[in-house]
Structures are given as C-alpha cells and as structure tokens.
Ligand SMILES: NC(=O)c1ccc[n+]([C@@H]2O[C@H](COP(=O)([O-])OP(=O)(O)OC[C@H]3O[C@@H](n4cnc5c(N)ncnc54)[C@H](O)[C@@H]3O)[C@@H](O)[C@H]2O)c1
C-alpha cells in the first residue's frame with residue numbers, strides 16, 4: 001500500500017484506500033460514476049461495495065470501445081448530467097480503461113466549466129498510463145485525441161484487483177506502454193522485460209511494476225506538465241502507432257488495441273532511429289525481437305500507405321508542417337523534436353517485417 005503525493009497528483013495504491021478517501025464521505029451534491037458495458041459488468045459492483053456508495057450514486061453507462069470516444073458520446077454524457085441536475089459540487093468518477101478516463105475526464109472538465117473528477121483505472125494500460133498525467137480528450141474527424149485539454153484528476157486510485165477480469169489481449173496492450181517506459185528512460189526495466197519475454201517468464205503485474213511505471217511517467221510530467229518539451233518522449237512509438245490505430249479503427253473498421261498499434265509504431269520508429277544512425281543495428285534487432293515475440297503481424301493495403309501518412313501529418317508533435325518524432329538515441333534514452341524525412345517514414349512502414357503489405 002503506497003501513496004504517491006505531490007508531485008504525483010495524489011495517486012493511491014491498493015484497495016484499503018477506498019474507505020479513507022474523504023471524497024467518498026464528503027457532502028457532495030451527486031456522485032456520478034461513468035462506466036462502459038464491460039466495466040459495468042466486471043468492476044462496478046466491487047467498486048460500490050468497497051466505497052460504500054451503493055445507495056448514493058448515479059450511473060452513466062456507455063458502450064465500450066475506442067470508436068465511442070467521440071463527441072456524440074460526450075453529448076450523451078452531458079445530456080444525462082443536465083437531467084441529473086449535476087453542478088460544480090458534483091463528483092465525477094471515471095471507472096474504466098483509457099477510453100473512459102480520457103473521455104470522462106474531458107466531458108466533465110468542460111461541463112459547467114469543470115466539475116471535479118477521480119480516475120479509477122481498470123485496465124493495465126490505464127493504470128500505468130492513460131489515467132495519469134492530466135491528458136483528457138476525444139477523437140474527432142478520425143484523428144486520435146484531436147480535441148481535449150490538460151486537466152488533472154483530484155485523485156487516482158490504483159487497484160490491481162480489477163485486472164483479474166481483463167483479457168490476455170488487453171494485458172498485452174498495457175505491457176506495450178511498460179516496454180515503452182523501459183526503452184525511453186529505464187534500461188534496467190527494459191533488460192528485465194527483455195529477459196522475461198525471451199525466457200517466457202511470467203511477468204507479475206503486481207503493485208511493484210505498476211508503481212515503477214507510474215513513477216517513470218510522473219518524473220517526466222513533473223518536469224514538463226503540459227508537453228512543451230521533454231514530455232514528448234512519452235510519445236515514442238505513437239506518431240506511427242496512432243496513425244496505424246486510426247487507420248484500423250476508422251478506415252478498415254477493424255479492432256486493434258492501443259498497445260498493439262504502439263508496439264508496431266515502436267518497431268517502425270526504432271528502424272528510423274537505426275537508419276538515422278541514432279542506434280546500432282544490434283539495438284534495433286533487439287527491440288524487434290522482443291516486440292515481435294509478443295505482438296502479431298498486421299496487414300495493411302499497399303494502396304493505403306498515404307492514408308497512414310495523412311494521419312502522421314496531423315500528429316500533435318508536428319510544427320510548421322514539419323513531421324517531428326520522439327526517437328530513441330540508445331536503449332533507455334529518448335530524444336524529441338527530431339524532424340524525419342517523409343520518404344524515410346514511408347520506408348519504415350514498407351520495410352517493417354511486422355507489417356504485411358497486401
Ligand atoms: N491520456 C493519456 O495520457 C493516454 C495514454 C495512453 C493511452 N490513452 C488512451 O487510452 C485508450 C486505451 O485505453 P485502454 O487500452 O484501457 O482501452 P479501453 O478503455 O477501451 O479498455 C479496453 C477494453 O477493456 C474493457 N475493460 C476495462 N476494464 C476491464 C476489466 N477490469 N475487466 C474486463 N474488461 C475491462 C473495456 O470495456 C474495453 O473493452 C486510448 O483511447 C488511448 O488513446 C490515453
């Protein structure tokens with residue numbers, strides 16, 4: 001049981017904290033819990049039991065999935081908040097994965113110019129990444145997280161009991177962001193994960209690895225809360241990864257997890273690092289070998305490469321129409337604002353052995 005206090009924005013570890021949190025006891029006009037179809041099924045009852053909120057709450061349920069992270073779903077949430085007479089004294093609780101914490105935080109941050117919210121992440125990915133760091137947002141016009149703002153939750157509760165019902169695929173999705181932390185800033189974490197994956201040792205998602213991951217993210221955010229510079233390294237793998245995720249979800253209408261897309265993005269972007277002589281071939285191969293053991297190949301239509309490049313051109317890190325990447329300089333160290341040539345980006349997708357061009 002650990003608490004990360006400021007500069008860690010009040011992150012509480014372990015299930016014993018629920019009762020102690022003053023927010024659950026405080027006289028708050030309405031406590032509203034946002035869930036999706038699966039967190040309603042698997043997480044809500046346990047959460048209500050732990051927090052003694054069984055009688056004093058209102059529930060907003062939305063369908064699950066990345067495709068629902070949009071303005072239409074926000075409209076549903078806002079209409080329900082109005083019907084419930086929610087006001088600035090209400091408390092909004094986001095109980096779910098990254099889609100719920102991103103969109104719920106956004107929806108309540110702009111409702112009546114902002115009501116307080118708490119994140120209770122229920123996926124590995126949202127525990128170690130999405131619920132932390134104050135980025136809120138929704139997809140718009142087929143672009144990932146195009147509309148949003150920085151706004152930090154009042155509290156974050158990390159309870160890994162929620163992981164008991166999470167699918168293997170979703171656990172793998174979270175692992176991808178933990179691997180990213182190793183590659184951008186912690187060689188020991190990278191070596192630990194590499195050995196576990198090569199020797200097929202089970203990785204235990206206990207509070208230690210979750211705590212370690214959050215600490216890495218927070219150390220970065222603490223130095224650069226609103227992504228003026230250093231925080232961009234957290235986007236390693238995401239320039240190409242987000243483009244692949246958008247292409248799958250909005251063009252192919254196929255499901256792909258966020259972490260899977262980012263793993264593919266990390267392979268392509270490490271290849272770019274190698275071609276730009278930032279890392280050695282041996283290091284690129286090491287990254288490829290680890291990631292390709294866990295994440296399966298994807299298929300992309302050759303004719304669609306331009307569609308992927310379109311998404312890359314809209315990446316939030318770009319400046320003055322120049323495509324800027326966060327690229328690793330060595331294992332455990334990452335640079336940001338690196339301009340990459342359009343042709344090299346294209347080749348990284350065409351030459352990637354993890355992408356089958358059909
Ligand atoms: N704000 C940030 O800094 C940040 C960082 C990383 C990712 N993200 C965003 O997070 C999103 C991805 O998050 P995610 O992977 O958690 O996706 P998600 O919220 O869609 O959850 C994945 C699936 O797991 C289900 N689920 C959630 N908890 C469960 C549980 N305990 N048991 C069984 N099923 C459960 C959900 O219903 C969903 O079907 C993306 O939209 C991404 O852009 C944001």
Ligand SMILES: [Zn+2]
Pocket residue numbers: 129177238258262
């Ligand atoms: Zn991510």
